[in-house]
Amino acid sequence: MARVRGEKGEKSEKNEGPEGAAGPAEAVGVAAGNDAVRLLWGPRPKPGRGPKPGLDLDRIAHAGIKIADAEGLGGVSMQRAAALLGVTKMALYRYVPGKAEVIALMVDAAIGRPPEQDAAGATAPGWREELDGWARRLFDVFRLHPWLLEATVGPRVMGPAELGWMEQAVSALDGTGLTGAERMDAAVLLTGHVRAIAQQARAAAPTSGTEAQLGAVLGALLAEHGGRFPALTAALDSTRETGGQDEAWEFGLRRILDGLAVLIDQRPA
Amino acid sequence: MARVRGEKGEKSEKNEGPEGAAGPAEAVGVAAGNDAVRLLWGPRPKPGRGPKPGLDLDRIAHAGIKIADAEGLGGVSMQRAAALLGVTKMALYRYVPGKAEVIALMVDAAIGRPPEQDAAGATAPGWREELDGWARRLFDVFRLHPWLLEATVGPRVMGPAELGWMEQAVSALDGTGLTGAERMDAAVLLTGHVRAIAQQARAAAPTSGTEAQLGAVLGALLAEHGGRFPALTAALDSTRETGGQDEAWEFGLRRILDGLAVLIDQRPA
DNA sequence: TGCTTTTAGTGTCCGCTGGACACAGTTGAC
DNA sequence: GTCAACTGTGTCCAGCGGACACTAAAAGCA
CATH class of the missing domain: 1.10.10.60 (Homeodomain-like)
Structure with a gap:
C-alpha cells in the first residue's frame, strides 16, 4: 500500500496558526x-x-x-x-x-448505492412517482443512520454512492423540460426536506431520554410563555397529536412535488 | 447567582457507561x-x-x-x-x-429576534410575500453565522429568539385555511430549504481553500467518472455557470411557495 | 461594628482525544 | 540472500471538557 500521507510535511501545514484560523x-x-x-x-x-x-x-x-x-x-x-x-x-x-x-x-x-427502481412492470413511472420513491428511500437511509446528519454538515467531498443518489434524482427529471440546473436544484430541494425531517425525527426519537420529551418541552414552554407566541400556541393547540413528524414529512414532500409540477406543467416538453 | 448545577451529583450521571451509550x-x-x-x-x-x-x-x-x-x-x-x-x-x-x-x-x-416586517404601508402583504421575506431574512442570518448549521443539528431546545422566528412564519399563514399542523409543517419545510442552501453556499465559500474549489472537484470527478453518472454530467454540462447557488435558492423557494399555493387555493378560506 | 455565610474566580488534576514520530518485524523484488 | 518497502506498535504531546478544593469578596445579621 502506498504511503497515505503525501509529503510528510503536507500534514504539518494543518497546524499553522493557533487553531487553523x-x-x-x-x-x-x-x-x-x-x-x-x-x-x-x-x-x-x-x-x-x-x-x-x-x-x-x-x-x-x-x-x-x-x-x-x-x-x-x-x-x-x-x-x-x-x-x-x-x-x-x-x-x-x-x-x-x-x-x-x-x-x-x-x-x-x-x-450506500441507491437501489435500482425501474423494473416493476412495463409502465414507466413518471417523474413524480420516481422522485417520491427516491425521497422516501433516502429518508429511510437517514433514519437508519441518524448520525449522517451531523456527519454531512459543512463543506465536503461527495463519494460515489452519494453522487449515485444525486444521479438518480436528476435522471428522474429527464424529459420534463427542466434545464440541467433546475433538475439539480430540485434534487437539492428534496434532499433538504429529507434532512429537515430526519433532524426533527431524531429530536423526538425514543433514544432521547423519555419518549418525545422535546415535544413536551415545547408544549410546556408555550404554556408558560404562550403570550409571546400567539400563532404558535394556536397552531399547536389546534393540532394536538394529529400525526406528528410523519405528517410533516408527507406534507412537505407533497408541497415540493406540487411546486415542481406547477413548473413542469407550464414548460414545453 | 444561584448554583448552576442542581444537585452536584446530577452532573455525574452523565458519565454513566463507557461513552454515554x-x-x-x-x-x-x-x-x-x-x-x-x-x-x-x-x-x-x-x-x-x-x-x-x-x-x-x-x-x-x-x-x-x-x-x-x-x-x-x-x-x-x-x-x-x-x-x-x-x-x-x-x-x-x-x-x-x-x-x-x-x-x-x-x-x-x-x-436573534426576527425583525418586525409589517408597517410598509397599509396594504397587508399576503402570505406569500410574507413567507418569502421571512425565508430571505432567515437565510441572511445563516449566511452571517455559517456555524449555526453545525450548531443546530441534533435534538435540542429552541430558545426564545428561534421560537420567535417560527412564530412569525406560522402567523404569516393565519387565515389561509391551513390547519395548525399544516402551518407548522410549512415553516419546517421552509427552514429546511434555508438550511440546505446555506450548507451548499458554505461549501462554495471563498473561506474554503481556493475559491469555489469544491464545485471544481465535482466537475473534475464527473469528467473522470462521468460514464457512471450520465444524467448528472448532462445536467452540469448544460448548466455551466447559469448562476450557481443563488439560482438554487430562488428555485427552491419558488417551488415551495408554489406548492403551498396549490394547497391554499383549493382550501375554503 | 464585626462575624458568618454565600458565592466568584483560580489552580490543579484527570481521562480522553487526534496526531507526530521512531522503531521493530514482515514481506516481495532483485 | 540481501535490501528496500511497508505494516503495526509504543511513546509522546498539546488540547479538550470537566471535577474538585481552595481563596477572596460581598452581603446579611447580630
Whole structure:
C-alpha cells in the first residue's frame, strides 16, 4: 500500500496558526479534500512489497459505522474504531490520513448505492412517482443512520454512492423540460426536506431520554410563555397529536412535488 | 447567582457507561435539556450574597459567537471563550453547566429576534410575500453565522429568539385555511430549504481553500467518472455557470411557495 | 461594628482525544 | 540472500471538557 500521507510535511501545514484560523475543521473539512477524493474515488493503490495489510478502507469504514449506529457520531474515535478491528489506533493512520477521512468513508458507505427502481412492470413511472420513491428511500437511509446528519454538515467531498443518489434524482427529471440546473436544484430541494425531517425525527426519537420529551418541552414552554407566541400556541393547540413528524414529512414532500409540477406543467416538453 | 448545577451529583450521571451509550452528546444533547431550558428561558436568578459576578450569559454567548464567526464552531472551546473574557475557563462553569449550554446560548443569541416586517404601508402583504421575506431574512442570518448549521443539528431546545422566528412564519399563514399542523409543517419545510442552501453556499465559500474549489472537484470527478453518472454530467454540462447557488435558492423557494399555493387555493378560506 | 455565610474566580488534576514520530518485524523484488 | 518497502506498535504531546478544593469578596445579621 502506498504511503497515505503525501509529503510528510503536507500534514504539518494543518497546524499553522493557533487553531487553523480558517475553517470549521470540525467534520470533514475542505483541508481533507484531496485526500478524501483519493480515498473515496480511488484508485486504491495495490499492495507492494511490505507485510500484508491487515485492514482495508471498507473494514475501517464499517467499524466506524457500527460505533456511530450504536452510540452516535460522538462515540466514534480512532481508538474505538481501531479496538473494534483489533489494532492500535495508529495502525489506522497507515490507511487514512486523519479522522475526517474516516468519517467521509463512513458516510459514503452508510449512504450506500441507491437501489435500482425501474423494473416493476412495463409502465414507466413518471417523474413524480420516481422522485417520491427516491425521497422516501433516502429518508429511510437517514433514519437508519441518524448520525449522517451531523456527519454531512459543512463543506465536503461527495463519494460515489452519494453522487449515485444525486444521479438518480436528476435522471428522474429527464424529459420534463427542466434545464440541467433546475433538475439539480430540485434534487437539492428534496434532499433538504429529507434532512429537515430526519433532524426533527431524531429530536423526538425514543433514544432521547423519555419518549418525545422535546415535544413536551415545547408544549410546556408555550404554556408558560404562550403570550409571546400567539400563532404558535394556536397552531399547536389546534393540532394536538394529529400525526406528528410523519405528517410533516408527507406534507412537505407533497408541497415540493406540487411546486415542481406547477413548473413542469407550464414548460414545453 | 444561584448554583448552576442542581444537585452536584446530577452532573455525574452523565458519565454513566463507557461513552454515554445513548445519545450523540456531540452538540447540544438532550441531556442538557433541562439546564438549557432554564438558561434560555429564565428566570435568571438574581444575585445574592457573594462577590459580584463579573460575567453574564450574554457576554459568554457573544464571546463564543465572536470566535465561531471568525474560526468556525470548531474554534470555540471553553478556554478560548474564557480567555476572550479575561477569566479562566473554570469561571464559565459558574454560569453554565457545560459547553453544550454555551452553544445553545450562542445559537439563540446569533439567530436573534426576527425583525418586525409589517408597517410598509397599509396594504397587508399576503402570505406569500410574507413567507418569502421571512425565508430571505432567515437565510441572511445563516449566511452571517455559517456555524449555526453545525450548531443546530441534533435534538435540542429552541430558545426564545428561534421560537420567535417560527412564530412569525406560522402567523404569516393565519387565515389561509391551513390547519395548525399544516402551518407548522410549512415553516419546517421552509427552514429546511434555508438550511440546505446555506450548507451548499458554505461549501462554495471563498473561506474554503481556493475559491469555489469544491464545485471544481465535482466537475473534475464527473469528467473522470462521468460514464457512471450520465444524467448528472448532462445536467452540469448544460448548466455551466447559469448562476450557481443563488439560482438554487430562488428555485427552491419558488417551488415551495408554489406548492403551498396549490394547497391554499383549493382550501375554503 | 464585626462575624458568618454565600458565592466568584483560580489552580490543579484527570481521562480522553487526534496526531507526530521512531522503531521493530514482515514481506516481495532483485 | 540481501535490501528496500511497508505494516503495526509504543511513546509522546498539546488540547479538550470537566471535577474538585481552595481563596477572596460581598452581603446579611447580630
